[in-house]
Amino acid sequence: MTALNLAASALLAAAGAKADPAALEPVAFSQIAGWEKDDHSAAFSVWMKSCGMIDAAAPALRPGVPAGEALASVCARGMALDPADERAAKRFFETSFQAFRIGRGMLTGYYEPESFGSLVQTKRFTTPLLGRPADLVSMMLGETLPGIPPNIQAARRKGQGFEPYPTRSEIEDGVLGELARPLVFLDWIDAFFVHIQGSSRVKLPDGRMIRLAYDGRNGRPFTGIGRLLVEKGEMTKEVATMAQIRAWLARNPEEGRALMRRNESYIFFKIDEVLRPEDGPRGAQDVALTPGRSLAVDRALWPYGLPMWIDGRFPDGARFRRLMIAQDTGSAIKGIARGDYFAGTGDAAGAVAGGMRQQTDFVVLLPRPEPLR
Secondary structure, three states, rough: OHHHHHHHHHHHHHHHHOOHHHHHHOOOOHHOOOOOHHOOHHHHHEEEEEEHHHHHOOOOOOOOOOHHHHHHHHHHHHOOOOOOOOHHHHHHHHHHEEEEEEEEEEEEEEEOOEEOOOOOOOOOOEEEEEEEEOOOEEEEOOOOOOOOOOOOOHHHHHEEEEEEEEOHHHOOOOOOOHHEEEEEEHHHHHHHHHHHOOOOOEOOOOOOOEEEEEEEEEOOOOOHHHHHHHOOOOOOOHHHHHHHHEEEEHHHHHHHHHHHOOOOOEEEEEEEEOOOOOOOOOOOOOOOOOOOOEEEOOOOOOOOOOOOEEEOOOOOEEEEEEEEEEEEEEOOOOOOOOOEEEEEOHHHHHHOOOOOOOEEEEEEEEOOOOOOO
């Protein structure tokens, strides 16, 4: 291993990251296009939300690799800083972190849907979103249980042992029985996309709004319906946006339901009564997400709370360059240079998120054990 790789390896370990040090290339902040123009104070405020969770050693909704001592130490130093001081925030990032290019990778987008629904099943609202079943045994990252294949991350008890948790199709067919507790009923297409996004605001017939947050999954592998439609020749990868997929499902309900069931992954929810209306949904780190600043990453490689610089484009071609914070994850987010951009809440955010699928430059900021002077 070269001296450069050794240095990167040490910083990765101190941060808690599990990425390959050979993939990292150090870069000066002055060489990062757009760095000088970003709103570092805004990024710092979002980063401090993650730091509060790290400092409290609070459990994540979807645990990943734990933050290392260096990241915790930098968080502690940052708490003394005035988050509104732009110059101080920029200087803090530059002196407390070392930037590394990690190459080009895939950036997609996600959002918090706003759906209409009902607390009881109706002719329009037929599909339930279920609360977490009492028999669901969620497995920690890297954990194994006897009798459970390594690609399955949840189980249920069977006698003195365990068995894999049922698939989406089995759950929809009623295998959970009374354990399947409906929280709210939605249109079948809306319900499926809430599963993909992992959260939703649901407006009830009486005008009330409830917030649904992630509360576990059946641990089965995720299969994207867009990929299935491309494989079937129904659309090309370039036009397989969320809007196009929704339109295809509406035109082909019977075939669409069958395709949905090929995605074995199934999400369970809870009603979140703590979030304020102005808050974003909870990410995997259990912090409220911030549009344009919160990023979903591979939780097996990157700890929550790491800042990452993204150089990409929106679906309309407009360029964005900004510092984002790893605060979430997703079943399809795999790899060192792979991210999911949180676009916000509602249809406008959904149009942005649904059209984001591009090769993007990624830079990770790894914490220094001691700040530069």
